[in-house]
Amino acid sequence: MDKGLLDWVSKQVLQGAQPLEIAAAVAREIAKAKALPIDGSQPSLLDVGSLYAPEGIKYTTDLIGSVYEQSLDTLTRRHGGVHYTPFEIAKKLARIALEGLPVGPVCDPSVGGGSFLLAVAEYLSDCGESPTKIVQELLWGIDLDQGAIEVANASISIWGSFDKWVVPNSGNLTVANSLQGGLSSFSDPPKSGFVAVIGNPPFQNQLQESTVRPIEQTRELREKWGVDTGPYADTASYFLLVALSLLGEMGKCLLIQPQSILSTADAEPIRLKLAEAANLEGIWIGGANIFEAGVNVCAPLISIGFTQKPARIWKGPEIKELKQRLINKENWANALAITQDVPTVHLSGEKLGEVSAATAGFRDQFYGLVPHVCEHDINQTAVAPLITVGMIDPLRNRWGTANFRYAGKFWSRPVVNLQTLNETDQELYEWVQERLRPKILLATQTKVLEVIPDLDGKLIPSTPVISIECDPQEIWKITAVLSSAAMSAYAFSTTAGSALSSNTIKLSAKQVIDLPLPSESRHLTKASKHAESAFNAETTEEKKEQILKMSEEINTAYGCDNEILQKWWIQRLPKWR
Secondary structure, rough: OOHHHHHHHHHHHHHOOOOHHHHHHHHHHHHHHOOOOOOOOOOOHHOOOOOOOOOOOOOOOHHHHHHHHHOOOHHHHHHHHOOOHHHHHHHHHHHHHOOOOOOOOOEEEEOOOOHHHHHHHHHHHHHHOOOHHHHHEEEEEEEEOOEEEEEEEHHHHHOOOOEOOOOOOOOOEEEEEHHHHHHOOOOOOOOOOOOEEEEEOOOOOEEEEEEEEHHHHHHHHHHHHOOOOOOOOOOOHHHHHHHHEEEEEEEEEOOEEEEHOOHHHHHHHHHHHHHHHOEEEEEEEEOOOOOOOOOOEEEEEEEEEEOOOOOEEOOOOOOEOOOOEEEOOOOHHHHHHHHHOOOOOOOOOOOOHHOOOEEEEOHHHHHHHHHHEEEEEEEEOEEEEEEEEHHHOOOOOOOOOEEEOOOOEEOOEEEEHHHHHHHHHHHHHHHHHHHHEEEEEEOOOOOOOOOEOOOOOOOOOOOOOOEEEEOOOHHHHHHHHHOHHHHHHHHHHOOOOOOOOOOOOOHHHHHOOOOOOOOOOOOHHHHHHHHHHHHHHOOHHHHHHHHHHHHHHHHHOOOHHHHHHHHHHHHHOOOOO
16 A cells, blocks of 8 residues: 555544545545545435545555555554455466356455455456446355445445446345355345455464454354354355355365465364365465465365366465365375475374373363462472473484573473472363373474483473374384484474474474374384484584484385485474584
């Protein structure tokens, strides 16, 4: 948006102007430039307020929706998960979604400022359809916000009007909750459904207090759409099921999503339901700089009635198509891995859960331990070291080597007082006791998998460290497998999108136990010995040498291309600290 216009919008908001008044001023300016009459046939938005938009700005129709969304107060935007879609992005995505489809009605189930419907209009116009038909018959939309519907109605009307007003047919743009109503949101929907559903539904991350939905709403969504989703599935993911219900016998949907849709366990039931009923045509991996909020975004392209083909992959704000494809039914997360140049690996074998258990603490465990944590004193008894994510490097326990942040403070040698914990919180004490056994500790939000063994079972994992508990005889084998290049590449390809950064790995405890182990072989045996040597190494050079040898043996055990994997993995290993 032009800086001058943005400054004007900010000024009007500070002076108490309402979003519709600001949008109306821009709409009137564009209508005036097109010499459209103000004769009572104009959209209702143009009658709102008496503001004048600033002169000297190149106005385009998409700016009406842009200034409207920009004018919403911060709390409304944050709670509603509102993120304006840049028009150039919307146009490119609309083209991807509509290519190869017959001309027919297109729906946006969360209209917002109308950016996507305008993008659809321009695409259909380029295909030779008349503006009148496009405006009156082909553009449909739903939104909870009456103001958004008024803005979209005005934007579409101004776009398609020349000399006289052309407005959408009554009922084509409706105020409703598409998550609840689906196709019934319209009083008279197209009899054969829509040929395409496209848009940018609200993001409501369930880990953020400002956007969390009540548990009752989660139950309603599960029941309405027949999915047993986890409580942390983003609200945007349910819109994919809405879109599917809106399509006719042949059609496509493309909805912008947070990248968490690619791999999070809570959204897995939605991915599975989509896989059963439709085909994955492609995935756009947008990255973090599309919206001002910095959300990592993507957009799966889903189709019904089309022959299944390897899915296409597009990348970045330029929406550049990559040569590589996803094979049929392949994990969605692998699309993100491909855009990050992660080597493709196909690992198989006995699941880790057959020989171990994995546990990750939650908020209750994290905050419950805080009152019982103190710096280690040589005279203390009944204490156990607390291990945070930052203390874990590949095969190196950094506890006591530097200062690490925990619960808002910095600690060097934090320990948990087991005596006071036992006296005040029996349930948490028992949870800790269950963790004090031989295990492997796995860090999260890392560029490669980073683990340390705990053969004596003396360490307490701090959330979100994952505790992998197993037979002591298996510790070095599992440690070697998890620490290898092959497993890091596999974990990235299967879980990409779940981490805060699109360039890091975040496994859940459930995903950890689903990891495949290589068959018993001399390579696995040798790797185990290298892992033990690396952990006990006294010099940096020796540790590096042993880690590299360990990874090579595991890569070979899996039958992977060692050279490619090692090169990728070495670049991502943390620097020796």
